[in-house]
Amino acid sequence: MQFSIATTLDEALDALATGACPIAGGTDLVVAARHGKAPLPDSVVAIDRLSELQTISSTADATIIGAGVTHARLMTNDAVTGALAGLADASALVGSPATRNLGTLGGNVMNASPAMDTGAPLVVLNASVTLRSTRGERSLPVAELWVGPGQTATRPDELCTVIVIPTPRVRSGSAYVRLEYRRAMEIAVVGAAAAITLGDDGSIEALAVALTAVGPTILSVELAELVGHPMTPETLERVATLASTQSTPISDGRASDRYRRHAVGIMAKRR
C-alpha cells in the first residue's frame, strides 16, 4: 500500500488525481478494513494536516465548515450550536468521544452511509458541498450528492473541501433526534432532522424534515401541504404520518422494517 501525507491542498489533489483515496479521521475507512467489509485502498493520502480544511467561518449569508472539522468541534462551536442546532445535535451523537474527536464532517458526508447522523440536518439546512480536483471546483447540494448506500455523485479525483450552510432566516430553528438502543457507541436505528421557519403570525413559512436510516440515502419528506398551517399537535401528527409513509426502510439486525417505519414517524414529530 502506498501512503503519503499531504502538506498542501494541491498535494492532496495531485494524489487524488493519480488514484489515491483521502483519509482524515479514518473512522470509516479503517474500521471497515478491520471488520473485513472493504480492504484499505491501494493508495491513501492523509489530509488531516491541511489547515485550510479545519476552519469554521461565518458570513452574513452562510456558515462555511471545513471538511476536516471534527464532530467534537461542531458540537461545541458557537456558530453551529446557535443557528445550526440540528447539526450540533447530530454531531454530539456520532459514535463515541473517540470517534467524535477523530471523525470529520467531510468524511461523514463522503462516506454516504444512509445511517449517518449529520446527513439529515445537512439536508434540512440546505447544505451543499464544495468539490475540488486538479480540474477545478464545483458545488453540489448534499441532497444530490448521495445516490445510494456508500455512493456519491462525485468522481474519484474530487475532494470535498468545505460544507456550506446558508444562514437560516429569522424565526428559524432546527433539531435532530434519533432512536438509539444505548447511549454511546451507537448507530442510528432511525433518526429525523427538522428545520422550520415561522411567519409573522406564527404559521409555518417553511418546513423541512429529513430521515436517517430508512432508505438507501437520507430521505427528504414531502411536506408542502403543511406550509401556512399553524404548528399544532395535529400538524405534528401529520408530520409523523407523512414521514412514516414516505420512508422505505429495510429489515436488518438492528430493527425490522415495520418497527423502523413506525419509529421514524415518532422521531419526526418529537420535540
Added chain:
Amino acid sequence: MAGIAAGGELLLGHGSGTPPSAPEAVGVTCVGDQGLAAWVAPQFSCHAVRVRLDRETGVVRVLEVSAAHDSGTIINPIGATGQVQGGVLMGIGQALTEGTRYRDDARQQNAGLLEYKLQTAADAPQIQIEFVEVPTANAGPSGAKGIAEAPNVATPAAIANALAKLIGRPVRQLPMTAERVWETAIGADEGGVQ
C-alpha cells in the same frame, strides 16, 4: 409444582445432603475445599430497579438499581462491590440489548462489539449495594460465600417485572429489545411477529 405456584400458594421445601467431596485443603483457590464451601453455602440476593419506558418506541433506560446480597462475610468490600456493579451492568445488557443472532449458515451475525450491544459507561444507572452478612454454617473462610454470577441473575428479572407492570403484560423473550417491548405493548407479540 408450577400449578400450585400459579394458584398463589407459597412453595416451601426442605432438604439436606452431604457436601460433595473436594480436594484436600489447597489454600485459598476456588477449587480447594474452602472455595467449594463458599460456593455450596446458599447465597441470596434481591434487586429492585427503576426504569424509564419510552412508550412510543419501546426504548427502556434503567435509572436506578438497588442490589442486596447475602454473600456471607464480605472479606474484600471493594472487590465485592465491583463484582455487583459489573454484574448489574451485565444484567441490564442481558435484559435489554445483548443477544447473539445467527445467519442461516450458523455464523454469528453480530460477532463484533458494534453490533453485539453491551451496556456502556454512559448507560450505567445509579447502583446502590447492600451486603446482608448472614452467618452461615459450613460457609467458606471467615463465613464468606460466593458472589460471582449472583449479581447478574436478579437484574433482568427485576427489569422484566418493572416493564410488565408498565405495559400490563410480560415481555416473553430476552433481550427485551425496544422492538419487542413495543410489540408487546401494542399486542403484536402474539400475532406471530418475531
